[in-house]
Amino acid sequence: MNVTVQTEVGQPDKLTAKDFASDQEVRWCPGCGDYAILKAMHKSLADMGARPENTVFVSGIGCSSRFPYYMATYGFHTIHGRAPAVATGLKLARPELDVWVVTGDGDALSIGGNHLFHALRRNVDLNILLFNNEIYGLTKGQYSPTSRVGQRSPSTPMGSIDSPAEACTYALGCGARFIARGIDVQAKELDVLFKRAREHKGASFVEIIQNCIVYNDATFAAFTEKDVAADMQLHVKHGQPMLFGRERTKGLRLNTQTLRLEIVVIGENGVTEKDILVHDEKNRVLASLLVALRPPSFPEVLGVIYCDQAALSYEAAVVAQENEAKAKGPGNLDKLMRAGNTWSVD
Amino acid sequence: MNLQAEAGRKGGPSDAPVSKSDLDSIVVRFAGDSGDGVQLLGSQFSQETALAGNSLATFPDFPAEIRAPTGTTYGVSAFQINFGSRLIKTAGDQPDVLVALNPAALMVNYKGLRKGGLVILDSGAFKEKDIKRAGFTIDPRLDGTLKEFRVLEIDISAQALEVAKPFGVSQKEALRTKNLWTLGLVSWMYDREMKSTMEYVARKFGAEDPIGKANAAALNAGHAYGETHELSGDIAPVSMPSVKVAPGTYRLVSGAESLAWGLAAGAQLANLEMVLASYPITPSSPILHILAKLKQFGITTFQAEDEIAACCAAIGASYGGKLGVTASSGPGIALKTEAIGLAISTELPLVIVDTQRGGPSTGLPTKTEQSDLFIAVFGRNGDAPIPVIASHSPGDCFDVAIEAVRLATKYMTPVMILSDGYIANAAEPWLIPSMKDYTPFPVTFRTATEGFHPFLRDPHTLARVWAKPGTPGLMHRIGGIEKDYNSGNISYEPANHQKMTDTRTAKIANIANDIPEQDVALGEAKGKLAVVGWGSTFGPINRAVSNMREKGLDVSHIHIRHVWPLPRNLGALLKSYDKVLVAEMNNGQMLTLLKSQYLVDAKSLLKVSGQPLKIEEVSSAIRSLLGSN
């Protein structure tokens, strides 16, 4: 079912979350974190004033990649790992569209690592959402590139031995200029990330911590559970001191001797609020320190970690070159083929 | 019976003239070190020859290494041209003239030269160590190696150095004018105007550049050398009358050029903008280079991170309502197969160009072969048919590309174009087409919302509707999972999968009714023997069949352009001959296809040496099958 939402005078109506939900029955496992992300997206798009006809969701393969089917927008469920490449082609063809890529840890960091790298370094104006559940769900529970060492799975009965990939660290290394992290069930925070990602011209990378209730339940409990959340989550905001903890007395301080971030407590050892680092989302060096912080020794860093927009996104630069070429006049094939050395036979 | 083609088969008529009196065509092969500028020499001579009104065909034959160590046999680069006052169909079986700019070039090429042919040597490059390095134990000029040929030794190196000296260029730059000195000499030998080359030199270096001046002087000096030495009787100029061809404006065109232009033309006729996404690969890259310069035609080019991404980006562009194109060669096509399957399943238009080279794996990157027929027709998971069209000559690529765009957009399907390394690099005179002679086939995008679903089909073509993002009310989701025939939603229903598979198959099979019936390129539509070819073997097969027919043999030439689906009359046509011989540069792929489709007891002439099929190889197979030795 496809509905055109237009008023009688042809002016677009204000849409609601419902208008972004497709008529397809959602088929994720009950209790899967994907539901919450989907719901947040429906609402966010409505709030942003996005138009379903100008919005495209492109995905690869995996549980998360079913996402487009549940959106009443345009959608393309492609092949394993290749969503960033398909989306790049789409964006080159149609720069005016809002293009979202939905991918998972296996899709984006294993089979599709190369495409993610290049979409980020080229800075194609895509909003890339990586649902990280640290497991292969759709293929029934094998360990993934983000699984931690020791993860037991059908393919690692004695525990996985390869060192995990860190999604945000990878993105930063790839040259991403927008990096954010959120948690599936934190709809309010996700809403902000989605809006910021969409506003950002260029590749926006958002890692969403997503619970796979069937194959990897509670793997993030050490920082997502209610009782530990305050102490184990650091929600960063540009221009504000990086404070966390139940009383918001814990904070991050830069140890200038070791060039490392350390956790300090205001009021202890003479620490005052002035000692706490203020988040600067344009600072790439700070971003590189923040993405390296992982529980349990540090809180999980959430929010917009890095945002430094380039003058032109990739497809905008492509268009600029094309316009420059077109300014010299439109192409004429007959002329082109007759340029250079020709001869006539009567 | 398989008649394995071999280079250098003895006996029988060939394309080469036997005596001076019937000199209506001549084959010259230039060979030298990869740094000697042989390709430039060859292509400029081709240009001059074309402008003189001769028919011609060329064969650039270069090594895989960009700059192999100097003087080695594997670093030899060659360029062969066959030109004449009659219609030339191949670059020639056997050179009449070999220009060898070093001993390695002689080593690699002298055995292919016609007996009694002329060898022009740069004696300045025949130092003892160069001779040894080329693999000769004794100087080949002294031990009778060349006794079957006429040999003309000129110290071209010294001549070039001498000429370049006044311009104050470095020794290295001076020596590099060797190719233009040689071009000057050969231009004199065949009475060529050097104006186009002079213009080229001026364009390349600028009028005031000393290197440009040295090159121009070398060109003139080579020509003057010919004039002054004419009296000695060593060499005599040959004048070749121009060929009778259809009136119009001509140019030289390579397969890569005409293919790229054909894609641009196809997009225009479809009223679409194009996105070409490619990854560099030999010998396909020139298509990317040419189209990258055509931004003013509404063409976007994208050098992707790999072959897979290139194909995926092209598919993304097609999904967005432009014409997605990707171009590659064998190894790249192998990587694209999963993505091609996606385009088949989502029924999006996509043009895939495969400029074939020797395989498997990396194979012979710079050599030619026709061994990707199977991967083109069958090489995907699942039942996944697509149309496959093969171009038979450089100029033919233009029409083939237009046809590919027409089928891709009309039937909402990927289409594969098969070219090859020989076609892509070779040049031929080309009657330049006019766009007004082509009937446009503009694409209609779906805009009506009434009753829409993404897999609504045209009842005749079975093509699904093309609805592009941005269109209000047509929001839809597509993907590689099987879709419900009636709604386009995901469906795992057994009966539906059967129906969708049957529909996709029927859609492609039905294209047989939208392509020309198979014609007979030469000869009658029935008889004792049909030689069947496809792709770049057109020239040698056609010439061989023509030669054999002149000798009274009942043989015809059938050349297949539409490899899949095959023309609907082809089965009946093949059965109207007593014997069928399939000649191709692979180990029997078209042969297998025809046998499986028509149960025809075809014989084969197969060659996978990386070198084009020779006329004599085809003639010999014809004689053998017709019992006429």
Ligand code: SF4
């Ligand atoms: S397997 Fe895990 S990730 Fe996949 S749908 Fe089920 S709960 Fe969600």
